């Protein structure tokens with residue numbers, strides 16, 4: 001795909017796959033490779049490998065593999081040109097202006113750029129309203145009342161949307177057309193379809209940025225008793241609420257460094273925690289967590305402390321998020337803050353009343369999620385059979401979601417003990433539930449059972465890498481048709497063609513021409529530890545293949561002899577048999 005000399009090729013030459021992948025996966029050096037947990041399937045021990053010199057990655061579990069572009073395309077779910085751009089940007093390579101985009105694509109990009117620009121403009125407008133208008137002063141007073149000083153307002157970009165109903169509209173209108181205004185979600189059209197008006201009115205605004213720090217939406221809290229209390233931007237071409245985590249743009253460094261994230265519900269919670277000096281906090285913004293948000297988080301850490309509101313809705317959100325996080329193999333703890341007086345405490349209130357120190361202390365003591373769930377189950381009436389059944393039914397789905405069988409079993413024992421349940425009964429329920437668990441089958445890696453013989457593996461490796469004699473080796477293999485009939489025939493064929501071309505062999509391109517199982521085998525072979533190949537070794541591998549072929553031929557001849565052919569033919573077969581046996585004996 002990356003044609004020699006093209007921009008893509010240049011990016012590929014300059015990009016460091018370890019660094020690019022390292023932004024998504026935590027990699028550890030292991031021998032000549034770097035390994036980590038595969039981002040494409042759920043696993044507990046790393047089977048995902050990146051090769052720094054070959055500039056390829058491969059998962060020994062689920063079999064995905066390719067070069068830096070394949071990785072980004074898979075990860076960002078984008079097309080090739082977009083992947084080039086992303087890799088180039090990550091590596092600080094200037095991207096030439098695109099001209100060959102399709103007209104629709106160009107239009108969409110322009111539109112997205114305009115929408116981002118509108119949000120930037122709106123942000124400036126809201127901030128000015130908060131700072132410099134009479135109405136805004138009331139907004140400031142409200143924020144100060146909640147313990148937010150000027151410094152915090154500036155730091156988190158808080159603003160104010162005036163009550164007039166068309167202040168922002170009038171501000172933006174000279175610069176944008178109506179259609180785009182409505183599409184931005186900043187402006188709505190009334191029911192009858194005519195009049196335009198501001199979506200946010202008489203509200204404190206909080207800019208919501210995407211991961212790279214561009215404002216793509218707003219959250220807004222009513223200043224008075226207007227409903228809803230919290231109102232967010234609708235889904236737009238630049239914003240999908242399930243894709244964005246509030247504060248992620250500023251939290252990601254801290255999350256990566258500390259290898260865990262704190263997940264809270266609302267932006268005020270995230271702001272309170274961040275202001276307490278804990279930067280690795282993100283908010284799911286109201287609704288419970290969605291899978292894309294978890295994937296986003298998973299790029300930076302696999303450890304989360306969930307600290308949702310302690311009310312009923314918060315509990316439900318906590319439990320729903322737990323399920324999803326467990327499915328994605330996160331290590332989850334839950335922080336349930338104690339009530340303050342008779343008030344249930346969200347992180348914002350708690351930190352205001354009890355201080356950052358106390359919050360940090362509780363954070364460190366946050367319970368592993370199963371203990372949290374057991375504590376919840378224990379609130380049910382466990383004296384009756386019905387109550388116990390309820391408790392088990394409450395817990396089972398979570399236990400089922402643990403991908404690791406041993407862990408699952410440990411938790412079953414623990415639950416049985418804590419809830420005083422009959423363990424065999426619980427286990428029976430568990431294994432029945434496990435049998436129904438389809439997703440586990442899905443992540444079961446398809447085994448590459450075809451163990452290619454060591455000789456074949458070695459030759460394949462040489463064809464891919466032995467710059468000095470690759471071409472000569474390919475010629476010999478092809479002339480003697482030595483790989484015909486082997487299970488690895490297709491791999492050999494592709495590599496021989498590539499080697500004879502005289503161009504450097506690109507593993508990913510050879511792989512792309514192969515069927516999936518062959519590509520996997522090729523990548524596995526490329527990742528094996530191996531010595532520098534020599535021509536002598538190549539020759540002995542070729543001899544071994546010749547030997548194997550003679551053995552195969554001998555077996556064929558023997559079968560023909562046993563079929564009792566007419567005399568003339570039999571004599572010919574017997575001579576052939578003698579000749580083959582001589583050859584095999586000589587090779588020994």
Ligand SMILES: [Zn+2]
Nearest residue numbers: 038041059062
């Ligand atoms: Zn995998």
